[in-house]
Amino acid sequence: MTAxxxxxxxxxxxxxxxxxGEGVDxxxxxxxxxxxxxxxxxxxxxxxxxxGSESMEGIxxxxxARLNRRSLASLLRQATGVVVPRAPYYGVLAGFPLxxxxxxxxxxxxxxxxxxxxxxxxxxxxxxxxxxxxxxPVERWPVASRLARSARRVEDSEFTRITQGYxxxxxxxxxxxxxxxxxxxxxxxxxxxxxxxxxxxxxxLELLGRHREALETMETAAEDPRRGVSAVAEGLRLSLLYGxxxxxxxxxxxxxxxxxxxxxxxxxxxxxxxLRARILGLPSPRSAELADLVRRxxxxxxxxxxxxxxxxxxx
Amino acid sequence: MAxxxxxxxxxxxxxxxxxxxxxxxxxxxxxPGDPYGVxxxxxxxxxxxxxxxxxxxxTLRVFALLARSRAAAPGIELARRTILDAVEQALEQLLExxxxxxxxxxxxxGGDTFSRFAVSLGLDADSMGExxxxxxxxxxxTRAAFLHLxxxxxxxxxxxxxxGQDRGVLLRSAREALDIFRASLSPPDSPxxxxxxx
Numbered sequence: 001m002t003a004x005x006x007x008x009x010x011x012x013x014x015x016x017x018x019x020x021g022e023g024v025d026x027x028x029x030x031x032x033x034x035x036x037x038x039x040x041x042x043x044x045x046x047x048x049x050x051x052g053s054e055s056m057e058g059i060x061x062x063x064x065a066r067l068n069r070r071s072l073a074s075l076l077r078q079a080t081g082v083v084v085p086r087a088p089y090y091g092v093l094a095g096f097p098l099x100x101x102x103x104x105x106x107x108x109x110x111x112x113x114x115x116x117x118x119x120x121x122x123x124x125x126x127x128x129x130x131x132x133x134x135x136x137p138v139e140r141w142p143v144a145s146r147l148a149r150s151a152r153r154v155e156d157s158e159f160t161r162i163t164q165g166y167x168x169x170x171x172x173x174x175x176x177x178x179x180x181x182x183x184x185x186x187x188x189x190x191x192x193x194x195x196x197x198x199x200x201x202x203x204x205l206e207l208l209g210r211h212r213e214a215l216e217t218m219e220t221a222a223e224d225p226r227r228g229v230s231a232v233a234e235g236l237r238l239s240l241l242y243g244x245x246x247x248x249x250x251x252x253x254x255x256x257x258x259x260x261x262x263x264x265x266x267x268x269x270x271x272x273x274x275l276r277a278r279i280l281g282l283p284s285p286r287s288a289e290l291a292d293l294v295r296r297x298x299x300x301x302x303x304x305x306x307x308x309x310x311x312x313x314x315x
Numbered sequence: 316m317a318x319x320x321x322x323x324x325x326x327x328x329x330x331x332x333x334x335x336x337x338x339x340x341x342x343x344x345x346x347p348g349d350p351y352g353v354x355x356x357x358x359x360x361x362x363x364x365x366x367x368x369x370x371x372x373x374t375l376r377v378f379a380l381l382a383r384s385r386a387a388a389p390g391i392e393l394a395r396r397t398i399l400d401a402v403e404q405a406l407e408q409l410l411e412x413x414x415x416x417x418x419x420x421x422x423x424x425g426g427d428t429f430s431r432f433a434v435s436l437g438l439d440a441d442s443m444g445e446x447x448x449x450x451x452x453x454x455x456x457t458r459a460a461f462l463h464l465x466x467x468x469x470x471x472x473x474x475x476x477x478x479g480q481d482r483g484v485l486l487r488s489a490r491e492a493l494d495i496f497r498a499s500l501s502p503p504d505s506p507x508x509x510x511x512x513x
Contacts, residue, residue, distance in 0.1 A: 056346065059375060060342065060375060060378065060379060063375050063376055063378075063379040064338075064379055064383075066376075066412070067376075067379055067380070067383065070408065116338070116383065155415070156415060157411060157412070157415040158411065158414060158415060159411075187414065189445070189448075189449050189452070190413075190414040190445060190448035190449055190452065191414060192411070192414070192452075
């Protein structure tokens with residue numbers, strides 16, 4: 001899905017991108033006060049086994065409470081997928097980790113989930129808030145990052161944090177996105193989508209002008225066995241702009257080996273890079289050596305690395 | 316349903332969600348005496364997948380998932396496939412949650428059997444929890460080798476290997492898995508201890 005191209009008058013130049021610096025993610029007015037997830041909703045079970053246990057009622061209530069939280073957090077997370085295409089930098093800076101969501105389907109799922117959780121003690125505020133979203137026209141929904149933050153307050157998980165970080169990137173809030181990704185970076189050893197964290201962090205660092213760190217971080221994403229195409233392609237782009245010739249050559253070889261030139265995922269990444277270049281401008285490689293490598297790679301426009309190089313030459 | 320080649324959709328997401336009274340009613344059918352053999356099934360799958368999860372905890376989650384989904388179709392007999400899908404879904408959820416719990420609930424004293432075990436030995440439940448989460452990120456062959464050699468103390472010769480696998484390589488992998496737990500037990504500067512791995 002291609003984001004509608006914002007006019008140059010609506011967006012600041014790249015230098016003036018609404019970078020909020022190393023700011024803290026502060027509560028905002030109008031935050032509907034979704035309570036944070038209760039810590040450690042784990043279940044006490046007897047070592048003799050659970051079947052027939054007299055404490056079954058209480059134990060299972062905890063499990064239902066956990067499932068309710070999952071359900072509502074998932075709904076709020078999906079709600080971000082409904083509104084995020086409206087964000088000014090959607091489809092520009094990073095690929096959002098959720099596909100676009102249909103509001104009609106969302107409403108159906110929300111009604112179904114609310115029938116189940118209504119009356120449950122553990123998530124009254126979240127359920128009320130989703131009820132409000134159901135009756136509001138989608139044009140009056142909060143922005144994606146607010147929805148994502150509320151999802152995270154219901155269930156603080158890898159997925160809600162990553163969604164929040166990318167929502168902030170789509171809104172151009174590089175500083176706040178950086179804080180979200182940095183907050184989860186320490187746990188990458190146990191994350192199933194660690195590459196997403198590194199990719200998001202790298203993109204926010206680049207926007208904050210910390211190019212060398214951005215390159216190192218994106219390399220970490222690109223080296224992750226579970227990485228997506230975007231990390232590998234963005235890794236090459238950053239190498240060609242801010243790295244060394246040898247590193248950029250390795251990045252190019254990796255991209256050509258791992259990515260099919262005609263893959264839809266790669267096409268989507270290139271589309272974002274082009275849009276970003278048009279809206280925000282495109283820097284030049286930091287050295288003559290890198291500029292020469294870009295020209296050489298661009299001589300083979302049929303390869304993935306060649307296509308990235310052609311794009312960089314268009315600056 | 317039995318023998319149907321089509322995968323059952325995630326149990327808690329199938330069809331219109333019922334209200335809570337129906338869910339409770341389904342629970343009353345599922346629980347007493349575990350008529351569908353959920354707990355033994357969970358133990359078997361945890362063993363096959365070499366996962367260090369509390370079987371009671373997993374079973375509870377399965378019951379909760381089944382109760383929610385069955386309330387939407389109370390008259391239909393519960394199929395084996397549905398129970399298996401619920402177990403898969405429970406495992407996926409709990410593995411996700413174990414990582415999330417590490418940063419969302421620091422300094423827990425632990426609520427599941429594994430954490431209580433760690434705490435009873437004077438160990439930090441969060442460190443052990445992280446070690447377990449990292450262990451679960453390893454591939455199945457490594458996890459299985461670790462459980463076989465380290466936890467069960469069986470000889471290397473009895474370790475089953477798949478096509479293309481090498482016992483020596485699996486032994487090394489098991490040592491790496493052991494290092495994950497050692498790191499959570501030892502102070503940072505302590506020398507590595509030996510372990511009677513073959």
